[in-house]
Amino acid sequence: MAFRFRQHSVLPGFGLTLGFTVFYLSLLLLLPVAALLFYTLQMPWADFWATVSHPQVVESYKLSFGASLIGALINLVFGALVAWVLVRYDFPGRRVVDALVDLPFAMPTAVAGIALVTLYASTGWIGRYIDAFGVRIAYTQLGVIVALTYIGLPFVVRTVQPVLRDMAPELEEASAIMGASRFTTLRRVVLPTLLPALLTGFAMAFARAVGEYGSVVFISGNIPYTTEITPLLIVAKAEQYDYRGAAAIGTVMLLAAFALLLMINALQWWSTRRHTQR
Numbered sequence: 001m002a003f004r005f006r007q008h009s010v011l012p013g014f015g016l017t018l019g020f021t022v023f024y025l026s027l028l029l030l031l032p033v034a035a036l037l038f039y040t041l042q043m044p045w046a047d048f049w050a051t052v053s054h055p056q057v058v059e060s061y062k063l064s065f066g067a068s069l070i071g072a073l074i075n076l077v078f079g080a081l082v083a084w085v086l087v088r089y090d091f092p093g094r095r096v097v098d099a100l101v102d103l104p105f106a107m108p109t110a111v112a113g114i115a116l117v118t119l120y121a122s123t124g125w126i127g128r129y130i131d132a133f134g135v136r137i138a139y140t141q142l143g144v145i146v147a148l149t150y151i152g153l154p155f156v157v158r159t160v161q162p163v164l165r166d167m168a169p170e171l172e173e174a175s176a177i178m179g180a181s182r183f184t185t186l187r188r189v190v191l192p193t194l195l196p197a198l199l200t201g202f203a204m205a206f207a208r209a210v211g212e213y214g215s216v217v218f219i220s221g222n223i224p225y226t227t228e229i230t231p232l233l234i235v236a237k238a239e240q241y242d243y244r245g246a247a248a249i250g251t252v253m254l255l256a257a258f259a260l261l262l263m264i265n266a267l268q269w270w271s272t273r274r275h276t277q278r
Contacts, residue, residue: 033254036247036250036251036254037251039243039244039247040244040247040248040250040251042244043244043247043248047244047248048248051244051245051248051249052248052249052252055225056224056225056228056233057230057233057249059225059226059228060228060229060230060232060233061230061252061253061256063141063144063227063228063229063230064210064229064230064231064253065210065256065260067141067144067145067148067209067229068148068206068209068210068212069206070145070148070149071145071148071149071152071205071206071209072148072152072202072205072206072209073202074145074149075149075152075153075155075156075201075202075205076156076198076201076202076205078153079153079155079156079157079160079201079205080156080160080194080198082101082153082157083156083157083160083161083164084160084164086098086101086157086161087161087164087165088164088169101153101154101157101158102154102158104150104151104152104153104154105154108214109151109212109213109214109215110214110215110218112147112150112151112214112215113147113214113215113216113217113218113219114218116138116143116146116147116150116215116218116219117138117218117219120137120138120143120146120219121138121139122136122138124138137219138219138221139219139220139221139223139227140220140221140227141220141226141227143219143220143221143227144216144219144220144227144229146219147212147215147216147219147220148209148212148216150215151208151209151212151215152204152205152206152208152209153205155201155204155205155208156198156201156202156204156205157201158201159197159198159200159201159204160194160197160198160201162197163193163194163196163197164194167190167193167194171189172185172189172190175188175189196268199264199267199268200268202264203261203264203265203268206260206261206264207257207261210253210257211231211253211257212229212231213229213231213232213235216229216231216232217229217232220232230249230253231253233249234246234249234250234253237249
């Protein structure tokens, strides 16, 4: 039986472009992942388990995934709010604010980490004032969350903005004319339309935060069992020429992140399917 693929373009070249796509993705994505897994499989199971279940490594898992999840949730709320303001309101300096959203993309992560330390250290511009209230950000787990929130904001904003531009304001006006409250309009009209984009932005922000290194190592202080992130332990093992240990920890991070992203994508597919069936 011959298989036929649906083509959504009248332009020829499907076979060539498909082959190039598979080759490109295999070269950049699949081969490095396969090499990592192959290198890890060469370890004896006892050595692998001893490496990935070490208490110091387990604490780094908790911090990396927990702080990434919290940072992505913060960006889910405030990133959507920023996108709403930039799309639905016209105010002086809007283009400047819109350009500033991409600053975490353009700024090197090490520079971002130094800037955050300058702001939130106990002698920093902001830290000196909040430190008087007993709140410390730099060199704490809270500082890790701040750094991961900073680098993840653009992902939510840039995925929600196009959907908001395509969503006609007349839908909200019609809901208000029919007597719906603002909360009902937000819950029944706005959020169902934005939910797939919000989940996409959340997944991208989370994935970016899990692998973040440069901006976190400066503000975290890298205190063992307290503010050490997993990417830092991977780099430390690589610098000690323990490449198998680094590969083992990296494999656990890869599999855990893949499972979480698979769950988020499944939820996104379900929300999109449910919205289109209405």
